[in-house]
Amino acid sequence: MSAVRPAGTTPPSALGGTGRGRRPSDRIGPVSTALRLGGLFGPSVFGITSAAVALPQVAAALKADTAQVAWVLTAHALALGVGTAVLGRLADSRGPRTALAAAVLLLAGGALVCVVAPSLGVLVAGRLLLAAGSGGTAAVGAALLAGVTGPARPRVLAGYGTAVAVFASAATLLGGLVTAWLSWRVTLALPALSILAAPSCLSLATRPGSRRPIDVPGAAALTVAVATLLVLVQVRTLRLGAPVAVTLAAGFVLAAGAVAWRATRRPDGFVPRALVAEPACRSGAVTGVGVFGGLFAAMYTIPQILTGTHGWDVLAVGVALLPGAAAGALLSRRAGRLGPAGGRLVLAGTSLAAAIALAVTATEWGGPWPAVVAASLCLAAFAVTQVVITGEVSARLPAASRGAGMGLLNLAFFAGGGVASAVVATCAAGLGFSRATAVVALFPLAAAVLAVGTRNRGGR
Secondary structure, eight states, X not given: OOOOBOTTOOOGGGGTSSSTTOOGGGGOOHHHHHHHHHHHXXXXXXXXXXXXXXXXXXXXXXXXXXXXXXXXXXXXXXHHHHHHHHHHHHHHHHOHHXXXXXXXXXXXXXHHHHHHOOSHHHHHHHHHHHHHHHHHHHXXXXXXXXXXXXXXXXXXXXXXXXXXXXXXXXXXXXXXXXXXXXXXXXXXXXXXGHHHHHHHHTTTOOOOOOOOOOOHHHHHHHHHHHHHHHHHTTHHHHTOOHHHHHHHHHHHHHHHHHHHHHHHHOTTSSSOHHHHHOHHHHHHHHHHHXXXXXXXHHHHHHHXXXXXXXXXXXXXXXXXXXXXXXXHHHHHXXXXXXXXXXXXXXXXXXXXXXXHHHHHHHTTTTTTHHHHHHHHHHHHHHHHHHHHHHHHHHTTSOGGGHHHHHHHHHHHHXXXXXXXXXXXXXXXXXXOHHHHHHHHTHHHHHHHHHHHHTHHHHHO
16 A cells, blocks of 8 residues: 655655654555545544534524524524634644644534524634634644645545545535534534544644744734635524614625735735635635535525425435445545546536535426535535546645645635525525525536636646
């Protein structure tokens, strides 16, 4: 079995060529590496898809209405995106071990607050901590994945895509089972499962940090921009009123301008100018936003369709979505063997098929099965994205900025997913869940167009 060499380690040949001087991390095989990193990243998807199942119980237990309970998901989407960027940058500056330790502490503290929270406000605070830690484990996992080099890299990428597809497909089922058998509080704390994978990833986290200071003003500006955008698209759902909407819009414009200005004035700041200038990074980020947006929004609408319209229980919904993991595993392995250009074709085809299935679901033709197929294809596109986009972008990042680059990439992914869920939730309030899937279809459709349009660039 081929060995995987994390970024920053010394090649065995440089140590004498016999292999006796290799570190333990140099002897980890591609399958084991993929499972470890997949276990670190995978539970991050539980914060949205699993938690959505528990929202009715949260509202009843804490005596809150639908608009108030929406903050449970909004706060998580916000902190998840910011956590990936901030702790990804910390991984560059102080090393991945330090960032992983900070993420574990945030996860543990947030989970504890969620389990004992006496009110909705305290619960939202706990979810902020939990999501920041979850974003940190996702960023560290992505940065460690980016450090995998050599012949084993395609196998690691394919295994990683399979692992995260399994987590994504099982999220609704697990959320329903935990809510029914244990408590909604445990369901909201499920992202803390990443803690279990953290010790096994320490042997991969050997790269030292650059010790460069973190650009705090840049981080603050980006945080404000993401926060105001996520809340702005939910003004109607959260019943915040016109004055608040205008204030949020102004805050977003100012913060986004500050991010752009900071990137221009400080090329090595929180948002590195070289990263933004890289065409593959820009196209990969936007393509991933389409895929994640389709997945998050589909995981919000389709369980509601299957339970509310067709009378399925949560267990049946979860079981029906499991084939999406199998499809994702097969397609991601295939995409990993085809190279960047061929992989983008697989991603484009899967995303286009998902968009078509979502559009059919909106017509309410064919009973529940178009919805099941649509969700499964969204899960498959998600798995392929982990192989194609993550692999393509990470290959272009220098070792010293992999944490920041992968953190910002995941920030775009998760923020896009949160915005898509918020937009579709607003549409569903007026159109109903079935017709709102027509809006969901726009996200994977955009990803398909972008994947094809940038195929040749990715191949180069």
